[in-house]
Amino acid sequence: MSHTSNEIEVKSWLAKILKNADNFSVKIEGNSEKGDGYLGDILFVQVTENTAKKHNLVLKCAKKSKLLREKSPVQEAYLNEILFYETVYPDFVRFQRERGVENGFDNVVKCYGTLISGDMEIIAMDNLKKKGYVLWDRKIPLTRKHIDLVASAYGKLHAISIAMRDQEPQRFESLAKKPFDFFVKFMKMSDMITTMERNFDEITDLMAGELEDGVLRKWKDSKRRIRPFWENLREIVTGMKVLTHGDCWNNNFMHYHINGEPADFVMIDWQLIYLTSPIYDLSYFLFACISEEDINDLDKILQLYHSSLRDHLKKLGSNPDLYPFEDLVNDWKKYSFYGVIITNIIHKFVQSDKDEVPDLVDSVESGEDMADVFNLPIKNTEDYKKRRLYITKYVVEQEMSTQLEANIKQWLAKALKSQNLSDFSVKLVGNSGKGDGYVGDITFVQLSTPHQTYNLVVKCSKQSKVFTRIFLREIFFYDTLLPTFIKFQKERNLAEIFGSVAKCYGTYTSENIHVIILEDLKKLGYELWPVSKPMNREHIEMVVREYGKFHATSVALKILKPEKFQEILATLSRTVSDMFRTPEMQSIVRKSLKKAIELIEEEVAEEIVTKLKHLVEKIQNTTLEFEENSRLNVVCHGGCWNNNYMYKYDGSTKNVPSKLVIIDWQIATCGTPIADLSYFLFSYISAKDIEHLEDLLLVYHQSFSNHLEKFGLIPENLYPREQFLNDWQACSKYGLVLAIRSVRTSFIEKDEIVDLEEALQQGVELADYFTRDIRNMKGYKSRITYLVNSK
Structure with a gap:
């Protein structure tokens, strides 16, 4: 059809549509492109009335097929x-x-x-x-x-x-x-x-x-x-x-x-x-x-x-x-x-x-x-x-x-019964980053009642029997062990108690899920130390002092309330030595050591390399020395790596912390206090401070002794300084071995993080997961070099 005949037809339509238009002409200027109108055709038309007034119109015409x-x-x-x-x-x-x-x-x-x-x-x-x-x-x-x-x-x-x-x-x-x-x-x-x-x-x-x-x-x-x-x-x-x-x-x-x-x-x-x-x-x-x-x-x-x-x-x-x-x-x-x-x-x-x-x-x-x-x-x-x-x-x-929000509201309702919180709403405000929780998922939640708002951390167990057993250990810590320690210290009228732990609002367990409800420390101003940096002296001293009080409370409970202490041990059951000797842990530390030796053997003395290789060969016996040489067994924190310490500061400077909270008690066990102390110190001590390592050990022992005295006990009769330092010499290789693995983790960048549960589902071995290659090998190598030289 020609434009002219089209224009005649269009004019006949417009004569009916433009009721007030007289004596007008029509000019078709184009039509829509393919794909612009599926159920109709589009014409672009210029209408001129009385040779002067012009209207630029679009005619949308339904398809006639x-x-x-x-x-x-x-x-x-x-x-x-x-x-x-x-x-x-x-x-x-x-x-x-x-x-x-x-x-x-x-x-x-x-x-x-x-x-x-x-x-x-x-x-x-x-x-x-x-x-x-x-x-x-x-x-x-x-x-x-x-x-x-x-x-x-x-x-x-x-x-x-x-x-x-x-x-x-x-x-x-x-x-x-x-x-x-x-x-x-x-x-x-x-x-x-x-x-x-x-x-x-x-x-x-x-x-x-x-x-x-x-x-x-x-x-x-x-x-x-x-x-x-x-x-x-x-x-x-x-x-x-x-x-x-x-x-x-x-x-x-x-x-x-x-x-x-x-x-x-x-x-x-x-x-x-x-x-x-x-x-x-x-x-x-x-x-x-x-x-x-x-x-x-x-x-x-x-x-x-x-x-x-x-x-x-x-x-x-x-x-x-x-x-x-x-x-x-x-x-x-x-x-x-x-x-x-x-x-x-x-x-x-x-x-x-x-x-x-x-x-x-x-x-x-x-x-x-x-x-x-x-x-x-x-x-x-x-x-x-x-x-x-x-x-x-x-x-x-x-x-x-x-x-998840619906599930969390249900869990909170059950976990917080003792808090008398029933009329509340829940808002999810975030979750942990990949790799922040190996055995559990973390969600940050805002719970609001008509009168108050609570900022909470909801920790949920992962769907794994192994992870579940570990997670239940932390539930025991918050439900039983910590309240026992706190009550015991208060009964003895201690002015300063060990309580550097996040407030737990409640826990919930079912056949399929296990949940811990904690206060959100970030909302209270607490921060993590930068994961790849060694901690400064002030931060390290604060941690070892708190470990001193925690371990001393354990010793005092063992002596003054032995039945209660035995109840705790019965539930914790596995010792540090037991956990270290599992096939999975042995494989992880053995492979970590071998890779570390390959990385640093040209940087350190041959004598040290020989000792490390000997340690690889005898790795299974490392913790047997705990049982043979250590005079003291206490409840240990176990998870002594950077992300399990949160600090608060009074001023703008981040050099000197005012408060500390120790988190993640999933592998709390019974063993020598050297287990916590050596794992923590070798993981985060600087090259400068390692030269004064004994000073830091004495800070710990002084705190431990002072806290024991508050219970009316005599430290020198229970764990004298000389025995403590001897135990350090005999048992601290445990911490060095774990630190060689944890320091590697500290240098993993965000885009290198792989979810542990997903990795295991894909058939990745635990030892391979924890020893996989990372980009920042230079930083890792520098840290472990001065660690092994110190031994």
Whole structure:
């Protein structure tokens, strides 16, 4: 058809649409590109009235293919959009105007009129391109400023529905019943759900090897939600409902920029308008358009949306809390799966090239099912995968977080019964970094009651029998051992007691999970020492003094309350020596020593290398000397590496700590005090301070002796200085051996950390895990060189 005959036809349409226009001419200036309109064709037209007044219009024309209209709800889509421009939006404008609202929702293109005639539906709109509005490149996520602008506008749009229902309920109900349910009808006319499932499988295959195993497993599990969710798309929505935009992908927003910054935008394409959850708009828009950089700020974007909604409700004269943020968050958790699945498909079109976009008419008339058109293969799978990867990871982690939040609330309710905390809410505020907890997972939680807020650390055992046994040891420490020590010291009226331990609010155990609830020391100003730096003298002295008090309390309890001490030993059961001689531990320390020898044998005297090699050969006998040579057995901390000491400071300087808390008591055992002391000192002493090692040992012994005296005991009769120093000479090689391993761990960088549980599931041996190569071998080599030279 020639342009001239087209213009004659277009003029006949416009004669009916532009009721007040007389004596006008028409010039067709172009049409949409392939892929811009799936259910219709778009013409760009210039209308000139009386040879002077000009209008630049866009004519949106529904496709006329009889077969397409039979197999898909093309007509209903256009009737919905006509309904929006002729009825819904004018009523929204009236409602805002009557309430004197300024800066209301007006992100809608001017509609000049519509036409319905037989198998033809046409909408005449302002040509925004002529006014400087542009489409964003669909292959590039929107910037944060664009996202915020659109999210705020959705807040205003949805607020109008809420306020109209509040103030004009009958009118709103009548209005809300008018749109056709395009999506449900489309799914009934095609096998769209199967297409969604196939598309889901394709994405899963693309992301194999890109996601952590746990995240990928959780993503695969979510496939089972697709069919029931979409088969009950309307019925599942029981919360807030508004008239939604419906089709929230990149090409339905036109943006206006000033000096490169977004200043305004217009929403187009209202064919999917329907009364449903506002989350359907939000999740579709955000997962379709958000960038990898901004997705972790999604909570802030939801807050921005809600703030806009509240402000607009207030301007409209309704209670701004008709849709509380808590309800929004709960609805997001329930319904945002909509946006996840629909954008799986949308991003295929987004990342496709023009020559890959199907023509719906050609596809349907060639016998192809409508749903199959949406499962098109694309060449650019890498960019498609990249786009879906960060969305999938975020969604799954949020889902896991939601489930964790529910679990934690349940655990807290049971663990905190003695605290009389029943009416409370829970907010997850973070978790430990990879590698921070070998035998447990750590979550930082804010618990709020009507009167107080508690900042807590929730430690949960990992799903491993070995890890569980170790974790239960720490539960015993907080439930029984520590309270026994504290009570014993108070009964003896000690003015200064050993209590440098985090407050435990409670514990909870079940068949599947074991939990410890502690105070969040970071919120109280406590910090870890930088892991790769040796500790300075002031920090080391504070730790050894506290170990002195802890070990002295153990000795005093053993002498003054022997039955109670024996009860503790019976539960701890395994000694330091027992734990050290396990095959797993022997393998770890033997391999650590061998690698250390290879690294430093050219840097140290041959005599030292010979001693180290001899130690490797006799490693199993190392702790036998504890039992043979040490006169004293105490309860030991056991986990004496950097991340288990947190310090508080009075001033801005971090050189001198004012307080110390010792954490992680999972391998508390019975053994010589030299076990704790040597492990700690060799792990964190500096080259300068190791030259004065005996001074530090005497600081420990003085603290130990002073604390024993407070119990009315005579230190020299129980553990004289000379015996203590002899024990150090005989037993401290234990600490050196463990330090050679722990110092290596201190130099592992964040991107080198591998989760222990995942590594074991993949068949990695414990010894290989703890002795794997690291980048900063220079720092490690320097530290262990001066350690072995000291021996």
